[in-house]
Amino acid sequence: MQKEKKSRISLTVWPFYIWTALFVALPMVYVVVISFLQRGATWGVTAQFTLDNYLKMIDPMYGAIFLEALYVAVLTTLITFLVGYPFAYYVCKLPARLRSLVILLLMAPFWINSLCRLNGWMILLKSNGVINSILQALGIVDEPLKLLYNFGAVIVGMVYALAPFMILSCYNSIEKMDWAVVEASRDLGASPFKAFLTVTLPLTMPGIVAGCVLVFVPSVGLFFISDLMGGAKTVLIGNLIRTEMTTARNWPFGAALSMMMLVVTIGIIWVYKKVSGSNSLGDLM
Amino acid sequence: MRRTFTKIGLIALALVMTLSLFTGCQPAEDAKELVIFTWEGYVPDDIIAEFEEEYGVTVTYNYFTNPDEALQRLASVDGGEYDIVINSDYTLDIARNEGLMMELDKSKIPNYENLNPVYMSQFYDPENKYTVPYVPGTPLIIYDPSRVDVDITGYADLWDESLKDSIVLLDYDRVIVGLFLKMLGYSINETDPEALAQVEQKLLELKPNVRALNMDTPYETMLSGEATVGLMFGSQVAWVYNEHPDFKVVYPKEGMGFGIDCVFIPSNAPHADVAHEFLNFICDPEISARISMDENVMAINCNLKAEPYLSEEYLNNPALFIPDEVLGEKEFIQDIGAEYAEQYAEIWNRFKQA
Numbered sequence: 207m208q209k210e211k212k213s214r215i216s217l218t219v220w221p222f223y224i225w226t227a228l229f230v231a232l233p234m235v236y237v238v239v240i241s242f243l244q245r246g247a248t249w250g251v252t253a254q255f256t257l258d259n260y261l262k263m264i265d266p267m268y269g270a271i272f273l274e275a276l277y278v279a280v281l282t283t284l285i286t287f288l289v290g291y292p293f294a295y296y297v298c299k300l301p302a303r304l305r306s307l308v309i310l311l312l313m314a315p316f317w318i319n320s321l322c323r324l325n326g327w328m329i330l331l332k333s334n335g336v337i338n339s340i341l342q343a344l345g346i347v348d349e350p351l352k353l354l355y356n357f358g359a360v361i362v363g364m365v366y367a368l369a370p371f372m373i374l375s376c377y378n379s380i381e382k383m384d385w386a387v388v389e390a391s392r393d394l395g396a397s398p399f400k401a402f403l404t405v406t407l408p409l410t411m412p413g414i415v416a417g418c419v420l421v422f423v424p425s426v427g428l429f430f431i432s433d434l435m436g437g438a439k440t441v442l443i444g445n446l447i448r449t450e451m452t453t454a455r456n457w458p459f460g461a462a463l464s465m466m467m468l469v470v471t472i473g474i475i476w477v478y479k480k481v482s483g484s485n486s487l488g489d490l491m
Numbered sequence: 492m493r494r495t496f497t498k499i500g501l502i503a504l505a506l507v508m509t510l511s512l513f514t515g516c517q518p519a520e521d522a523k524e525l526v527i528f529t530w531e532g533y534v535p536d537d538i539i540a541e542f543e544e545e546y547g548v549t550v551t552y553n554y555f556t557n558p559d560e561a562l563q564r565l566a567s568v569d570g571g572e573y574d575i576v577i578n579s580d581y582t583l584d585i586a587r588n589e590g591l592m593m594e595l596d597k598s599k600i601p602n603y604e605n606l607n608p609v610y611m612s613q614f615y616d617p618e619n620k621y622t623v624p625y626v627p628g629t630p631l632i633i634y635d636p637s638r639v640d641v642d643i644t645g646y647a648d649l650w651d652e653s654l655k656d657s658i659v660l661l662d663y664d665r666v667i668v669g670l671f672l673k674m675l676g677y678s679i680n681e682t683d684p685e686a687l688a689q690v691e692q693k694l695l696e697l698k699p700n701v702r703a704l705n706m707d708t709p710y711e712t713m714l715s716g717e718a719t720v721g722l723m724f725g726s727q728v729a730w731v732y733n734e735h736p737d738f739k740v741v742y743p744k745e746g747m748g749f750g751i752d753c754v755f756i757p758s759n760a761p762h763a764d765v766a767h768e769f770l771n772f773i774c775d776p777e778i779s780a781r782i783s784m785d786e787n788v789m790a791i792n793c794n795l796k797a798e799p800y801l802s803e804e805y806l807n808n809p810a811l812f813i814p815d816e817v818l819g820e821k822e823f824i825q826d827i828g829a830e831y832a833e834q835y836a837e838i839w840n841r842f843k844q845a
Contacts, residue, residue, distance in 0.1 A: 245833075
């Protein structure tokens, strides 16, 4: 009986395996193969094995780009945590009905294309935009502030785009936490701050780490945010890969950069598993 | 020369999709099709609608944002799938060498004789066998004299200290690196390492003056007042000028770059006959004038008989009507091969990163 049920389940799962093999694994293999080939004279690749694409990453220019992308990612993760964790904490304290409303509002922007939402930010920030008009009308500033096309604007865009991921995974963890443990620590004489630091924070660590993974990984690749909000003056790894694939016409190097990003991502997920003790990536959300 | 207008593009797309719904109702043998592949909004939707009605054709409009990407896409389908492609001149050269173009049957294009020879017989098609010039253009400088203290006459003025954080540049390595090479007295397509090192140094010195880099919508950065000086494609400059006739358009004294986006029929186009009808249609003087004046295209006209149909506003726009003696010897951006394309891209990366 049990056995029969099992085989029926696997039958329904097959389409997913086939889908994954065709549209995830196969393209991935293609990228791996290309990353070891030489660039063609006009475009594309020639079937000649080389390690140059990986060795090329040692070039100081790419080192500087990786460092900047890393800096953007770390800063984004840190800010989303500082904003997202308290937010999630207070959402958990809300009455149940309000809580689902807040979560719904948090998800609502995802129904709108992210480029449209970014353009909304640009309308707010540009020099004849909403914020500058208000500031000038109130006489707070004479000249419009240069809010757009700088590093700060890139970070604002990143935090805006990725904060929901941090909030939702922290929320999941905090909501599941047994508050009786916190009460016990308070009864035993811990101050609210100490109770938070020694009980709440460690207990919700899996959610925090999951949130950090979900924010950190995409933030090195969201090239359109740097293009739109930063005036294309910040080069992320995503921008670099796009340039290599298009104007630089160097597919193999673009593929090698993608592989490097993949390895870094796997490394981060490995750290996540170590820290959270979770065996399933499904726990990320 | 090239630009995207999401809104208009969406409307065009919606229109095309709606129209294709109607034609879907007709018997199958009547259905004539045409697949266009170019930048979004580059063939105005009213022109497409008129062509569809006049010739009983259903047009499918596929768009790209990057000329190289489009070229690679066309190569991957072996010159099939599309009937009409409009792309940048240097990609045309590669496309022709790769055998991705179909030779035109001029007997099917009686309006071909209307074309201005000034814009023909270029490096990508010396014998005029494959292409029809669509949009010629030259990158220009435009600035707001009320907010700029220096009198800009050429590229070299962009380095002026008073322009700190106020220039928007086209986010396109081949054009900007090329123009600055020209400023330094080299060719736009220079590959000499010494010259490239020199231009990179100049670019790094320019960085503090750069407010933003933008490929598709640099005119927005000017219109919103973010930047007071812009170096971008002529059609983009024309657009800014239309909104702000008080702005100054500069024909850079160090010389100008030049480019022509052309129409061609891919070698394995599924509907080559309809494609020839389309070419004849857009070589009609009135249609050609309307395309040049369309707010999404906004470009120099290359039809000898179109002038009577061009508006006064168009004829008075300095970015659209450039005297031949000012334009001088036209130097095109040409293909420099993948190796040098990458070197340009690397210079550009270091410039952005700085």
